[in-house]
Amino acid sequence: MKNQIFEREHQINYYECDANKQLTISMLVNVMMQVSGEQSHELGVGDEELAKKGLAWIVLQYAVDIKHIPTAHQKIKITTQALSYNKLFCYREFHVYDETGTLCVTAKSTFALLNFEKRKMVRIQEETVAPFQAPFSKKLVRTPKPEKVVEEQFTENEYRVRYLDIDTNLHVNNSKYLDWAIDTLDYDFLTTHKLTHLNIKFEKEVYYGNQINSQMSLFENEEGEIISAHRIMTGDVVNSEASMTWKKNGEESNR
Template sequence: MIKLQVEIEMKVGKKMTVKKYRNTKDISYYMCDRTHTLTLPMLVNLTLEVSGEQSEALGLGEEIMQEKGYSWIILQYEFEIDRFPRNKETIEIETYATEYNKLFCYRDFIIRDLQGNVLITIHSTFALFDFTKRKMARLPEEIVTPYKAIFNKRVKRTPKPLDIDEEKAYSQPFYVRYFDIDTNQHVNNSKYLDWTLNTLGGEFLKKHKLIYANVKFDKEVCEGQMIESYVSITENKESSISAHKIRTQGLTNCSASFKWENIEQ
């Protein structure tokens, strides 16, 4: 349920004003796992819903973008997690485009509880996809100007996910189904997170709390394909690291690494 819609502007130095957007969301049981905690894939869906609301408010909603022959695609996420929201909790999601260059747009999301505490911070990299040419497009000024992001001609260097240990890695296959495809005719980004997390297995997930994630999308997968989700785990006394690859026919479609806090049983 939408409780609040707010658009504000944040001054950056003396020259530029970044347009920020806020909205509240209620966490429902179907968004949560068996511990009544919001899942990472559902978190991604909620944040994309809010960024889509901002685009709609700026006159650049999904229908308008499709008329122009474009859609936004996500190239990378970096999550800094204090805690995940819980069932029946109301959260505020704030988002804004921070910078852009000729090819990439960088957007942040901040998730807070109603007391103003920051629960999760997400740094993301977006690109524009040209439907006709089936490849990334340069960012037209009329599409990025309304967000009032800062132009920086240099490509921002974001940390890469850690590589899997091929000797320790194991894998699980997943079939790409009809309902995995979203309205942009791509496999929804949350599905990649489903595939990576499910490969860890229930015993690992019950004993660990996710505190950091880095996910990079390299190559799209298509309906009807069979993917292999690989994972290797490095466990320490207080924390663990899981490294992931999603592959089809030897090609890497997605890479990820997660840091976990060990939970005492």
Template sequence: MGLTYQRPFSVPFYESDRFKNMKISNILAFALQVSGEQSVELNRSDVWLNDHYKLFWAVTEYELEINRLPRFMEDITIETEATSYNKFFCYRDFRFIAENGELLLTIHASWVLMGLESRKVERVHDDIVAPYAADKSSKIQRSHKFKKELLNPEVTSYPVRFSDLDMNGHVNNAKYYDWAADMIDYDFRASHQPKKVYIKYNHEVRYGETVEALFEMDMDGLTSHHKLNGNATEIEIEWTKNNDE
């Protein structure tokens, strides 16, 4: 296991949803912020990576395990560590922890390095990841198996706007969750919370494209399946009823 980095955080109004929970998209966005802070501390910032290798980090998969979501004005600690890497993938965990030590949620993330010009996956150089003290392994972690085909999906289109882009020029990875979850009706969202979220990014989406989002709910009514632009991004959300239900 690698070096651990922690930082305190208080959930602000603008990152909270209608029900005073921290939004999943903001959780993902802030996780990236915290991993970036550790990289700066270890002299492996995005600027360093660009200057030395003309590369940038891209997330390929997320798995979120949620016990409960952080609440508006709640003081929490966000902890992260790079856990392992191989010649093409790097793995990092995040933990959101309440003041009393309760583990609120865990994020398992898979990353690759991409060329700024080529937009292709590049090999991981030991020099880039050495300061994180993560374990080197030949194993590639198994991906979540998504539903191959949605038989009777609802369809919504989203234009990619300038505000959807990150500084690498493609859609910010946190945005996809909002596009997917916004297809689920208000009453369901009011009475349910996500307990597990799987996201896989297969192809980047860039400015000027239109995203076609497909959504289908399982027969059990508690698992939603989402495909954006074919299989460019796949999302699966397991839902549970709120505790007050």
């Protein structure tokens, strides 16, 4: 059987965009997660059904390549499909097309099942993934790790986790990590540069009331691309690491 491909259209609202009128990376992730959630629901294995078993999907990592970001009031199309799964992980791919039908974003993600009460990962259940028609593979898909923050060079911002940062899994929503990471970059940088690649890995959950530090260091690679390395910390615990690749506005992306 062939993997199920699912698609949805989305009208970009102005409140989903930044000062450049571009869809923010956190909202892009939210839209993609909404589409994958709708596919799960239509296949009868949505959040409500998983909750009856005391389970919930969690995302462990995203790798996102961006040719260009859609802007306010455009209508985009998002397609997604489950690629494969093994005993512990499920792998999913997303494509985002702008209103001309041009591919603008490609993303791959790694999911796992969480035992809601024990807050621990559990083995993937056959009946949960079967409707997606994705093949079982013993092979682990190894997404490269994000770049590391340079210890002697990072800057940091401090935040307290608010009620509205928490999602229905009772931990900080994935998109909030991206907001905290982006916020370490200044206004002039963000309005003169565009994001071309994101790699973010989630390590430990963050909960309501936690005090977190968002740390960032910036450097230029051999190709002349600017890399921002990010780390979200609670005390001495690393909760998430990410790296982002940037180019100045007007420069073409090689990805």
